Amino acid sequence: MIEFEALKPQNLKEALAVLKERGIDIKLLAGGTDLLVEINNNSDRLGNFKYLMDISSIKGLDEIENEKKHLIIGALCTHTQIIESKLIEGKFPILVRGAKTIGSTQIRNRGTIGGNINNGSPAADLITPLLALKSSVILKSKNKKRELPLQDFITGPYKTDRKEDEILTKIKIPKINSDYQSSFQKVKRRQAVAISRINLAVVTDIKEMRFNDIRIAFGSATPTAIRFLKMEKKLKQTQINELNFDSIIEQTGQEMVEIAGERWSTPYKKPVVGNLLIRALQEIIREVQ
Amino acid sequence: MQKVKVSLTVNRKKYNLEVDPDERLLDSLRDRLHLTGVKEGCSIGECGACTVIIDGKAVNSCMVYTFQIDGSHVLTVEGLEIDGRLDPLQLSFIEHQAVQCGFCTPGMLMSAKALLNKNPNPDKEAIKTAIEGNLCRCTGYQQIIEAIEAVVKKDGSE
Amino acid sequence: MEFNHVHKSKKRVDVYEKVTGRAKYGADMRFPDMLYAQTLYTKYPYAEIKNIDLDKAKKQTDVEAIITAEDVPNNKFGVIIENQQVLAEDKSLFIGDGIAVVAAKTAKAAARAIELIDVEYKELEGIYDPLKARKEGSQLIHEENESNQVIHHPLRKGNIKQGFLESDVIIKREYDTPFIEQSYIEPEAVVAVPYQENSTITVYGSIQNPFATQGAVASVLKEKLNKIRIVQNHMGGSFGGKDEVVSSMAARAAILALKTKKPVRLVNTRDQSIKESYKRHPYKMKYKIGATHDGQLKAMQIEAVADSGAYACQTPFVTWRSVVQATGPYEVANVKTDTYGFYTNNIYTGAMRGYGSPQVIFAQESLMDELAEELDMDPVELRLKNIYHNNSITASGQKLDSHQVSLEEVLTKAVEKSDFIEKYNRYKKEQTGDKKRGIGLSISFRGCSLGAEAIDAAGIILSLKKDGSVNLYSGLAENGQGLKTVYCQIAGEILGLDIDRINFMEVDTLISPDSGSTVASRATLIGGNAVKKAANNLKNRIKKFIAESYEQTEDDIVLKDGKIYGKKSIEIMSIAKMSSMAAMEGVCLTSYGWYVSPEISWDEEIGQGNPYFTYVYGCQVAEVEVDIKTGEINVLKMTAAHDVGRAINPANVKGQIYGGVMMGLGYGIMEELKTNQGYIQNTNFDEYLIPTVKDMPDIDPIIVENPDPDGPFGAKSIGEPTLELGAAAIANAVANAADKRIRSLPINLEQIIVGRKLSKGGGQK
Structure with missing residues (x-):
């Protein structure tokens, strides 16, 4: 007790x-x-x-601010607020898609974006979209304020860099131009109230039929949600009509094993991470064409 | 543990409580106010049997400490009936045989109530989303969905 | 036949309390001075208990009493074999065994005290695989036995060797199924009150079978049955699950109540519930089947091994139902079936909706599709060639001649309604895209009621009041399935009364006639017949009274719409008025109805006889979509055709079908209690997944009615048949969709992608 x-x-x-x-x-x-x-x-x-x-009723931490270069989401914004925000839906629909898959209506009415990040679960459904959006977090202490990339804030499974005198107050997402496309994928054991077996966020802009800036973040595949930088590099500047599916699947799985090592779930996840990536890319390509 | 003073409005009635820090809203409702229509099924926000409406939103009362919601308005299944008149949702659950063992029913009703308060005209998918966090092991949900849909249709025609 | 009260979707008689939150369930009961109890569970699945030190816990404020096995007058109970420990004595035999129970003034104080109990264990190496437990010379889970075998049911028919010789095609397959949690949404709850009126102990609570619990508590306390009173509260679901585990809790609470002379409440959390309550048996099954080229079944050989866990519980009966249903509803001349149960140090297993049938149906209905594939025949054709008809002989040698055998009817109706043949052939062809569709079906016959497990009888008391209202006392209990409403409808039909004039009293062992347990989908059939008898007895007395007082002949008297009609259908008076007059005249207005089921027989040596006096027939069709890139399965549609004899309340029957389909779906694709070396890995609903509303497909219920001569108004059973078919139909649909035959439940992500289950190990919760 x-x-x-x-x-x-x-x-x-x-x-x-x-x-x-x-x-x-x-x-x-x-x-x-x-x-x-x-x-x-x-x-x-x-x-x-x-x-x-x-801190759930502290005022001022549940606002969504539309700044010139960033969208700022207060850490106490609930998942329901994110889903219902026209602003977020317009700018970062991938975040709404992630939020919709979290828990149940009751959970989404209480759970907050700051909590989702601070809990640091490898399966958190907001962390992968936020990573792919290159978000950073703002932490405040009595005399200090600091900002650091979300990726650096999450230091391990259920571990973060928050110091004991700090509160995560805001999440800062750099705006992207309207050419950007995104896809959120989630594999789950049932249709609702399900923890991700794997989730994936892909954000990219396609220029002249090539992936230009491409960001790929996986959750639940590795000890912490993380961007697959090797795969991003491989796909950058690749012709969208010339994707080699087999090698993408193979190498995504390999990258996962390089990061996570062989685990009990590897035989399942190794092929599926690649399958999901292909699915996300195809979804984006369909959108563009 | 030091007690915390909290004032709550529950089912339109005001209460001043002194609660333990680890007292969940579920405990306050059941043990202090004897609102035992609020059910405990899993204690971790997975089954929805303890669902109540706090300030207009459906919430698992096992996932909230009472001291967190000072000043809030809470509605439980006991508050649906006003002056002996059942809520249209309650009548519809009766009409559509949407109840078997009845243990999930109070939570189910509150999730549906919160939905209809916010969106009087939900489609089937929205109804399902509203009750996705309410587990029922008896009914297969079918007659529950029918009961909620019937209230929506009735409202629409009036 | 025209009915006024049965065969109608009457509103439930218990629904008002349930939609208003007024219905009191076990955990809602409050008594003055009530104490809160908590159980300390063993730390290891199999361990010697060297010492229990209660000193610190006893000194904790607000603690009033602590009991261990030493305080239990008779520590072993059981309905069939008495070997379940109320509290672990020398050894814990599974992870949910209780060590001590604390009663304190507050729940918090009890929880604190639990943490202060020091137990010295010597961890022992247990057996967690029934096939290991089976090996000769294995260490004995129960030392008083000669082996770990709980039971062996053989069935021998014809000449199995000859049967296979006559077969052109023989296939052998192995199937297995997991532990399943009943997952009633209300965790177990009891309150024991000492010395209330003339009873030593009165136990209120979420009790599926008040008479079984009464027996257990009496035996544990070494008290007379008539001093133990059990009162059933509203039950938040049971599905077979609130029997032995609740009896054990009732006994613990009772001992504490007697010790403290105060009411004691013992309510499980979900984690405790999943850890200590018995599960559906996992089965490992070997099937061998032989058929001719044109699809005539010639021989079937089956071995099914059930994991009984630490205790016998219901294993002997569960496996017995399996032996009757193992071959499916097919005429096979030569059969050899052996079902076994073995003790292990796993969680013990007992009753759950289906009771030994879902396992064998999954195997045998998968096997039929595999055989059809082998014979290049469609699954419907193969089944139609072999299914039971009127006068067919079953595997146990029973001639089905007492009722309409409607297998062909349910099969045909479900197949037509679901457009099975067209879809089956279409989906069989190469499909583009990642998401493959498939359709599959399964059929079953199911023995109604207890069968040869035990004498099957039930009683009802009806008491007509002076104002024409009725109290109905039943020994069979409402579990949420709608029994109260159905009984009121049957009584109402005969007495000509609306069901709102009939008040179904909660089952109370003080008054209700002992009618055995509310199990085996027997309540409508057996209890319904008892209601009919009680109501007819009462009606005959009324007729006699009216005939004598008003110069009428009994044959002319009709009770309808709350009134009594005589010669030429002339209204004589209201039933209310008659009741008051009859009471004044000294007419007995309390009647009793006792129904004993028709004769059955069973030869345990060879598994032959007439195990059930009637059967129900069902067919379910599943349509699925399999994502071959992620392994996710979406069940799109289920069509369920069930012959219920007669639907007393069609809306309730539909409710049973929807709910049963859902449980079958859960069994098929997501549910699995995971154990590792006796430890349970998923002890709450975040990890033990049951279907949400979003997992539910469109369900098309088809109610088929062939009134049974032995059923009340022709009614039979519906509770269990609805759940036993889903998993097999889904497995067949998955095979149709993705060309993957999964022989192990549940068909989860890993099975689709990797072809086997993956396990993370660990799980010491």
Whole structure:
């Protein structure tokens, strides 16, 4: 049984001040859809904490801002907010597609984008799109603010670079021009409320029938969600009509094994990651043609 | 553990509670307010039996600590009936034999209620999305979908 | 035949309470001074318990009592073989065995105390494979036995050798199925109240079979049956699952209640429920079948091995149903079947909807398609050549002559409605794209009721009140399936009363007649007949009273619409008025109906006889889409044709079909309780997946009605037949779609892509 005291700061300033003082003993609570499960399960992942700080009702962290070069999503935006945001749907539909596949309506009504990132699950359905969108995260502490690429923030399975006095406040997504196409793929064991067996986000712009800037992020295939840089390199500048499916499938699987090593699920995932990539590319190509 | 003071409006009635930090909304509703229509099926947000509506949104009450939602409005299955009049959804569940063991029914009703409050004219896919987080082991969901659809159609014709 | 109350989709009599949240389930019960109990489970599946130190736990504030096996008057119980431990005594035999139970003033205090109990174990090497347990000289799970075999049911018919000699084509295949969790949405819950009125213990709760639980608690407490009272609350689903596990919990709570002299509530979390409650048996099956070139079945040889887990529980009966159904509904002259159950240190296995049939139907209906393929015949044609008709002889030598054998009818109706033949041939051809469609079917015959497991009888008490309302006391219990409504309809039909005038009383062992367990899809058939008898007894008394008082002949008297009519259909008076008058005249208005099923027989040595007095027939067709690049399967449509004899409540019958199809679908493509060395890897609904609304296909239910001479108004069974066919139909559809024959359930992502299941190991939860 896990026992703790509750902290409920009224605003960000107060939260950061308390974190500065005793952050080491504090667990942050937002939507709770992962944390309450772990507390219920007495999960080893929780580590030790004395206080649970509820930041779910802190004002100002649940806004979506349309800046000139970036779209900024407040860390406390729920998945439902993301799905219903016309702004996000217009700019980054892939994020909406990812959000729609998370949990159930009830979970999406509570769970937040910041929580999805901070939980650091390799299967998180927002992390892969965000990686493919080259997002960065903004963290605040009492006296500091820092920004770092999402990829660097996630340091391992269920591990992040968040310092104990910090709060992840915003997610910053660089805007891309309207030539960009995207595809989100998810393999699951059932049709709803399903954790990704594999998920994939592909973002690319096609210029003169070639993949120009192409970003490929896989989730649940490797210990943390990650971009497959080798495959990106291979596909960059490739003619979209001259794709060698067999070699893409082969090499995607290989890249996965290089990153993750051989695991119990490798015989399944090795061919399927490539199959999914082909499917995503075909979907994008169909869209362009 | 230090108690936390919380004020809640539940089924249109105001309550001032002192709760433990680890007291889930589910516990407060069932154990303090005796609203046992709210059911516990899995404790991890997978089955939806504990679904209630908080400030207009369907939420698993096992996934929320009561101290988090100070000042909120909560609606449970017990609050659907007003002055002895059943909600159209309740009547439709009766009419369409959408209930077997009945354990998922309260959560199912609340998910459907939240949907219809937000979108009075949902299509079948939207209905399914609204209740995808409510597991039912008896009905195969068929008559539940029919019951919700019937309320939608009735509303549309009025 | 014209009916007024049966054969109609009447609204459920228990639905108002259920849609308003007023229905009280086990965990909703509150009593003054009630204590909260928690069970400590063993840390290892198989271990010697060297020492249990309760000192620290006892000192915990608010803890009122702790019990271990030492406090249990009679620690072993069981309906068939008494070897299930209430609490582990010398050894834990599986991962869900309880070690101690704490009762405290708050749930939190009980949970804290559990963590303070120190148990010293000596971990032992267990047996987790029934085929290993079977080997001669294996270590014994139950030392008092000579081997790990729980049961062996042989069936011998004709000359198996000769049968294969006469066959042109012989194929041999192996199939297997996993542990399955019943997955009722309400976890188990009981409250034991000491010394209420004249009972030593009264147990309220989510109890599928109040009389079985009464027996278990009495035996554990060494108390007389008439001192143990069991009251059933609303049940949040059971599907066979709330029997022995709930009995064990009831016994634990009862001991604590007697020790503390306070009500004790014991409610499982989902994790505890999945860890300690029994599962559907995994089977390993070997089939050998022989046929002529033109598709005549000549011989079938079957060996099925069931994993019984740590206890016998229902294994002897579950495997017995398998032996009857193993060959499927086909006429085969030469049959040799052997079904076995073996103890292991896995979670124990017992009743779950289907009860030994889903496993063998998956195997045998897959096999029929494989044989059809081999014979280059379509699956419908092969089946039509061999299925049972009126007067067919079954594998156990029974002549089917008491009822309409409607296999051809259900098969034809489902095949036509689903456009099976056209689609089967179309999908068989090369399909473009990643997503391949397929269609498959399966058929079954199913013995109604208990059969030769036990005497099959049930009772009903009807009490007509002075205002013309009726109390109905039943020994069979509502599990959510709609039994209350069906019984009220049957009573209403005979007494000429609307069902809102009839009040079905919760099953209470104090009053309800012991009618055995609500299992085996027997409630409508057996209990329904008892309702009919009780109502007819009452009606005859009313007729006699009216005939004597109003110069009428009994034959002219009709009860209808709440009124009594006499000669020339002239209204005499209302039933309400008559009730009050009859009561004043001293007429007995309480009636009893006791129904005993027609005779059956079974020779256990050779597996021959008439195991059931009647059967139901069903056919399900599945249409699927298989993504051959990811292994995902989407079931698009299911067509389900079931002969129910007569649908007392067609809307309820449809509800049973939809729900059964869903469970069959789960069995087919997603459900699997994963174990590793006795540890359970998926103990909640995040990892043990059951179908959501989005997994459900369009379902086309076809209700076929051939009234059975032995059924109440011709009604038979529907609960279990609906679930036993789905997985096999889906497996056949997958083979049709993707040319992949999967012989192991569930047909998951890995099986489609890699051709086998993958396991991550670990799982010490």
